Amino acid sequence: GAVVSQHPSRVICKSGTSVKIECRSLDFQATTMFWYRQFPKQSLMLMATSNEGSKATYEQGVEKDKFLINHASLTLSTLTVTSAHPEDSSFYICSAKGNEQFFGPGTRLTVL
């Protein structure tokens, strides 16, 4: 079946640094990718919708300058958390949509 990968699966960084998370659709072309964030013991919250070749659409309350999203190809979207702070520590999950939608395994970000 279709697989979506995320890299890295886990990252620890210092406060103030930037972290890039990749989301790849491995055997299908994803016209749209979605980025979600999940805080411990909470549900998933949609952050933004990423369409190949165009600017991402951010949900209300999500800072686009802090969470940079690039969807450069039909198989790759990246989320860059800029100037990370401890409150950005979370589980970030992407999903990729072609004819169907599949979720990636998630990336756990810890900001010290």
Place this chain on the structure above:
Amino acid sequence: SQQGEEDPQALSIQEGENATMNCSYKTSINNLQWYRQNSGRGLVHLILIRSNEREKHSGRLRVTLDTSKKSSSLLITASRAADTASYFCATDAGGTSYGKLTFGQGTILTVHP
């Protein structure tokens, strides 16, 4: 915005018993999906039910949808310890938002051996 609400928030049962989780939502939907998430892991898609469907089965799973009440239920029959996980419903409004999912708060299911 987060619109889904699930109950119960936590459910603890013995192996072999049935587990029922409920989900309510607020706006019109194209489809509703149920996912499972083991602690700290990614999502596993369980089942999708479309707005024109009322019931769907997949193995030990039974999902119902009542669009007039804007609610859905997930029944897991003959539960196993391996079913222990968090379960989320997610709604897809369709249209220009097709694929954009709004998740419920989730139900933590614990199945005791």
